[in-house]
Amino acid sequence: MALTWTHKDRGEIRVHENLEELSIDLVDYIAEISEASIKDHGAFCIVLSGGSLISLMGKLTEPPYNKIVDWAKWYVFWADERVVAKSHDDSNYKLAKDNLLSKVNVFPRHICSINDTVSAEEAATEYEFAIRQMVRTRTVTASDNSDCPKFDLILLGMGSDGHVASLFPNHPALEVKNDWVTFLTDSPKPPPERITFTFPVINSAANVVVVATGESKANAIHLAIDDLTLPDGSFSLPARLVHPSNGNLIWFMDKQAGSELDMFKFSE
Ligand SMILES: O=C(O)[C@H](O)[C@@H](O)[C@H](O)[C@H](O)COP(=O)(O)O
Numbered sequence: 307m308a309l310t311w312t313h314k315d316r317g318e319i320r321v322h323e324n325l326e327e328l329s330i331d332l333v334d335y336i337a338e339i340s341e342a343s344i345k346d347h348g349a350f351c352i353v354l355s356g357g358s359l360i361s362l363m364g365k366l367t368e369p370p371y372n373k374i375v376d377w378a379k380w381y382v383f384w385a386d387e388r389v390v391a392k393s394h395d396d397s398n399y400k401l402a403k404d405n406l407l408s409k410v411n412v413f414p415r416h417i418c419s420i421n422d423t424v425s426a427e428e429a430a431t432e433y434e435f436a437i438r439q440m441v442r443t444r445t446v447t448a449s450d451n452s453d454c455p456k457f458d459l460i461l462l463g464m465g466s467d468g469h470v471a472s473l474f475p476n477h478p479a480l481e482v483k484n485d486w487v488t489f490l491t492d493s494p495k496p497p498p499e500r501i502t503f504t505f506p507v508i509n510s511a512a513n514v515v516v517v518a519t520g521e522s523k524a525n526a527i528h529l530a531i532d533d534l535t536l537p538d539g540s541f542s543l544p545a546r547l548v549h550p551s552n553g554n555l556i557w558f559m560d561k562q563a564g565s566e567l568d569m570f571k572f573s574e
Pocket of ligand 1: 355356357358359386388398462463464465466469470471472495496519
């Protein structure tokens with residue numbers, strides 16, 4: 307049984323017994339937001355990340371989800387991407403294509419991945435331009451209160467250092483305000499060249515999910531959710547900067563990742 311609660315300003319927290327239970331809850335939630343978005347504006351604009359998130363979404367390729375989700379209305383984006391060839395094992399696009407997108411009926415033209423033949427800087431510029439065109443043509447909804455897209459759902463993994471997308475602790479990319487997509491050539495986690503959505507875009511989404519599993523994430527989850535004063539400011543913990551201004555935030559985790567949360571400790 308999951309332990310769930312709503313934190314006064316950190317959104318909803320769902321701590322699951324195991325990965326099986328977490329993945330069922332996650333795909334149920336994705337299917338629900340997909341249906342609601344399509345009913346509301348005829349499309350579902352979903353943003354993926356890399357890491358274990360993709361295997362946790364695997365049940366979407368199985369019954370009943372593969373039959374009930376309206377894949378033709380999906381538009382797929384990435385919160386971050388490694389600047390490598392799309393055929394490279396490090397590519398987040400390849401990870402999602404091999405394990406998810408090739409198994410369902412999303413139109414290839416609705417899959418918005420980066421240009422893998424240019425530099426990180428050019429790839430970021432082109433990716434932002436492509437998204438701006440999609441906002442202009444209203445495929446992607448515009449935010450009501452910022453100059454940003456309002457994605458229906460942004461799915462983020464979280465590293466044990468608290469990074470989300472390719473926004474790493476104390477990196478200047480955390481402070482980018484005027485670009486939707488920025489680039490790194492010095493990522494502390496390899497590969498070094500990446501593009502990433504910036505916080506203004508993440509925090510303009512209608513729904514944001516952070517997924518964290520395993521004991522190595524427990525301290526970062528505690529620092530991101532519980533009311534703590536961080537010794538060197540919140541820039542040391544990117545996950546703490548996930549704060550949708552006008553949207554919902556849900557944290558999906560297993561009990562290992564949630565084991566240092568105040569609420570989880572009190573409930574034991
Ligand atoms: O680009 C990357 O290096 C990864 O995509 C990374 O950002 C990942 O999302 C987190 O580290 C969580 O990964 P796990 O869920 O596999 O721990």
